[in-house]
């Protein structure tokens with residue numbers, strides 16, 4: 001074995017960078033690290049984006065930081081760190097920040113603004129001047145309450161760092177007390193090329209889940225929709241929670257509570273639904289085609305005991321039938337023929353059309369049914385009553401709060417504010433339908449959300465609580481969720497009581513629950529402010545909605561309250577702005593939150609600066625963010641990955657389920673490994689004391705071997721061409737044939753080393769290594785006095801000749817009756833068991849199918865041992 005000729009002890013990472021950087025076709029501004037970290041506790045998601053950029057040139061440069069966040073989220077923190085000094089953004093009342101804003105705008109600066117991009121995202125950008133050969137760290141935090149839609153929650157994470165980043169990663173942690181019923185990772189970023197970069201695990205308690213996404217620099221260029229500028233797309237984490245308690249789920253901490261109510265044990269309520277469809281001239285072409293397509297599908301989905309009506313309008317209002325008719329096969333067929341013949345013409349008389357719809361619903365009341373009015377329009381009222389406030393007043397008066405009114409605005413010619421106010425005043429919501437090839441799917445998707453009413457007139461009551469968010473809801477639909485948060489004012493309560501009164505199909509129903517305050521308070525100390533922030537978030541959101549429909553003093557009071565909370569919790573809302581003071585220039589930049597009503601930026605609209613400087617927008621890439629959500633092939637999830645696991649100690653805190661058949665624990669001479677597969681991972685035991693072949697790819701001249709001892713690996717060696725990396729539990733030494741670099745575990749500051757085709761990052765107890773087409777993260781686990789290493793493969797060559805126990809990634813199986821699995825046409829005995837998932841620092845216990853070593857790896861132990869590391 002060759003010895004290192006020079007030894008560098010761990011230098012500050014600055015020095016190492018400077019030494020090693022020039023070997024790359026170096027960028028003047030190098031984003032050398034980009035991390036996104038999302039923590040979701042009880043549906044409340046706090047996401048932190050950290051970007052580290054180095055100015056590699058001999059003169060100062062302007063460095064841009066530009067990210068996209070979900071529209072629903074509030075930015076709550078922004079920080080820049082330059083040469084050890086931090087500059088924090090400060091949230092101020094909008095008017096107060098207005099002057100700085102106007103000044104920036106008049107200078108033609110677009111920086112620091114939040115603008116809308118696409119359907120679900122808005123953009124935050126800022127820039128700062130960084131001195132020669134200096135660095136800057138940007139850190140942005142945003143928060144949102146995930147909303148349940150069509151039976152699931154969705155956490156959308158957009159990644160577009162603007163260049164390939166060697167040290168790129170997304171870490172997601174989800175903690176849901178009632179348990180997670182399913183977890184899927186989708187989105188454009190999880191394309192074929194990148195699917196192996198996603199690793200997820202669900203603890204056997206099902207209360208916790210982790211998702212990691214660590215694509216290599218090479219993968220970031222090659223993936224679908226990505227290019228020279230690296231990643232560009234979304235990762236969508238979709239999940240739902242278990243609902244064993246029909247009374248809902250209660251969480252509390254630090255004097256705040258949240259109640260999630262989404263019962264499933266009820267029958268659908270028959271509905272009376274009237275669709276009011278705009279056929280004015282502006283709907284001409286694709287819009288009217290798509291509307292017809294969507295309506296045909298929606299009519300086909302009506303339940304037999306639903307009643308429905310169709311109104312089409314331009315300057316004239318026509319009805320299909322004067323009254324509501326039952327959705328019998330015959331009626332639906334006739335209605336479809338009617339829809340097929342809808343053609344665009346004339347002007348837009350919204351007032352008369354909606355009044356007609358309300359009249360139809362009111363004239364045929366049905367006991368035990370839920371009425372819904374849906375308007376689809378793409379324009380302003382242009383004939384009949386054209387004053388929007390008069391229309392709003394008319395409609396509010398005739399509906400009288402009796403049923404919800406939903407407004408769908410098609411495209412950007414509509415006055416969305418008008419529709420939104422009208423919907424919110426009548427217990428509904430307004431939704432924008434984007435003019436695009438999937439507009440029909442957007443319409444259908446919206447309809448699906450309200451297609452199954454389960455309860456009406458829902459009232460939620462809490463004793464000993466105050467400052468409650470909205471507690472009465474006109475209707476509750478299948479697949480959605482009612483959320484109420486508040487402050488617990490009575491500290492002496494031993495039990496906390498929830499009561500929900502509602503009307504189900506023909507009967508009054510009450511859901512009552514009494515939960516011991518001790519049971520309810522069960523959050524980790526680092527998460528204890530989540531419920532309070534959730535409460536503040538929801539309160540502000542609802543006040544901003546309510547404010548739209550209010551007038552005079554009430555409006556002022558709602559605004560004031562929303563503003564005070566926004567300032568207190570440092571949320572960037574439409575009422576506040578974040579002011580960032582830049583270091584050298586002593587100049588400020590401001591971040592605003594745009595309103596949904598705003599038109600998306602267009603290149604040629606550079607004169608619209610007064611509202612929102614759009615000059616910046618020429619750079620934005622407008623694209624579709626949500627079409628892919630529903631059409632993704634989720635079977636891709638089943639790509640198995642090989643991971644290593646160990647069996648947990650018998651008395652770990654995991655609440656293993658009784659259905660787990662007792663399996664003989666592995667002898668102390670075994671270590672349990674795991675291959676992830678669907679529906680459950682496969683696990684097997686490997687005897688300790690051997691030197692194992694972990695990964696071998698002759699074509700790229702890469703190999704990795706490890707010495708397996710009682711807990712995990714004690715020593716791992718990697719060989720790549722002439723390079724070598726030896727990892728032990730104390731330190732790691734990289735040797736490139738001439739020089740060596742040493743990495744010592746547990747350093748507070750991250751350190752790094754990069755050269756052609758290879759990089760090593762050390763972040764505390766995580767050593768992240770890329771060599772050619774392989775990326776492996778090594779964790780140093782410390783558990784109950786044991787210290788050992790665990791490798792996690794995030795990318796490996798797509799090559800059939802990969803050898804080694806971590807190279808088996810194509811395992812698929814079928815579950816057969818009688819605890820048997822069919823693996824590669826062979827039936828094998830399997831037993832339900834569990835293992836510890838050491839791919840994640842938290843090392844959760846997970847469930848798995850235990851099979852013999854030979855069955856899992858399709859080979860004998862001797863095929864996987866080596867004589868020398």
Ligand SMILES: *[C@@H]1O[C@H](CO)[C@@H](O)[C@H](O)[C@H]1NC(C)=O
Nearest residue numbers: 035037038039048171172526
């Ligand atoms: C993510 O952020 C949370 C909260 O700041 C922190 O506790 C956690 O360690 C971070 N996770 C990672 C992988 O950086």
Ligand SMILES: *[C@@H]1O[C@H](CO)[C@@H](O)[C@H](O)[C@H]1NC(C)=O
Nearest residue numbers: 022056057058059060132133
């Ligand atoms: C950096 O700039 C200084 C001052 O302009 C100059 O003297 C020096 O040669 C430059 N160094 C390099 C490497 O360009």
Ligand SMILES: *[C@@H]1O[C@H](CO)[C@@H](O)[C@H](O)[C@H]1NC(C)=O
Nearest residue numbers: 151266267268452454478479
């Ligand atoms: C509600 O949705 C769930 C899941 O999508 C479905 O299984 C259930 O049957 C629905 N309930 C009703 C009453 O339609």
Ligand SMILES: *[C@@H]1O[C@H](CO)[C@@H](O)[C@H](O)[C@H]1NC(C)=O
Nearest residue numbers: 368502503505506507508509
């Ligand atoms: C439900 O309760 C309301 C008010 O308490 C009452 O007026 C109504 O008759 C009840 N309906 C049924 C079906 O019991």
